Amino acid sequence: MAEKFLVETSARHVHLTNADIETLFGKGATLTNKKDLSQPGQFACEERVTLVGPKKQIERVSILGPARKATQVELSFTDARTLGISAPVRESGDVAGSAPLKLVGPAGEVEISEGAIIAKRHIHMTPADAERFGVKDKDIVSVKLDSADRSTIFGDVVVRVSDKFALAMHIDTDEANAACAFGEFYGEIVK
Numbered sequence: 001m002a003e004k005f006l007v008e009t010s011a012r013h014v015h016l017t018n019a020d021i022e023t024l025f026g027k028g029a030t031l032t033n034k035k036d037l038s039q040p041g042q043f044a045c046e047e048r049v050t051l052v053g054p055k056k057q058i059e060r061v062s063i064l065g066p067a068r069k070a071t072q073v074e075l076s077f078t079d080a081r082t083l084g085i086s087a088p089v090r091e092s093g094d095v096a097g098s099a100p101l102k103l104v105g106p107a108g109e110v111e112i113s114e115g116a117i118i119a120k121r122h123i124h125m126t127p128a129d130a131e132r133f134g135v136k137d138k139d140i141v142s143v144k145l146d147s148a149d150r151s152t153i154f155g156d157v158v159v160r161v162s163d164k165f166a167l168a169m170h171i172d173t174d175e176a177n178a179a180c181a182f183g184e185f186y187g188e189i190v191k
């Protein structure tokens with residue numbers, strides 16, 4: 001039987017540069033760790049922002065720390081539709097030519113010319129995990145999620161290998177809803 005791994009749902013969230021943190025939250029502001037995430041060093045923050053699209057806005061959106069080199073907004077297709085923007089499916093960090101958006105914080109606002117994406121579903125792995133699964137960085141695999149009422153096989157899942165990662169698959173809220181992948185949930189690679 002294939003080895004299973006944790007499948008986590010990433011709700012909409014924002015990664016910010018230090019400059020944008022100061023614009024949104026005030027001079028000298030830094031992010032406050034509210035909760036550590038499964039990936040080592042990554043954390044959910046106390047701070048929240050409002051996303052403002054041409055159609056509607058979404059309030060109290062989570063920020064994930066630490067600060068990054070480029071501000072990035074990760075949405076579901078449902079969120080993008082709510083905001084009224086057309087965002088592409090991309091791997092985290094690949095924001096060139098992605099959708100523009102306005103972010104509003106308590107101290108100011110930031111208009112990004114690109115950076116709003118729908119995260120491509122992916123599995124974080126260590127090199128040792130990758131060897132066990134017989135895959136390598138950037139491989140595209142299919143993952144089966146067995147749920148009570150909506151078992152689903154997701155194709156186009158990118159494998160991301162780094163010794164800084166912990167083994168977990170990340171899907172967005174649309175994907176979790178589609179597969180009934182709620183609570184503590186596990187998947188397996190199918191060939």
Ligand SMILES: [Zn+2]
Pocket residue numbers: 122124170
């Ligand atoms: Zn991830």
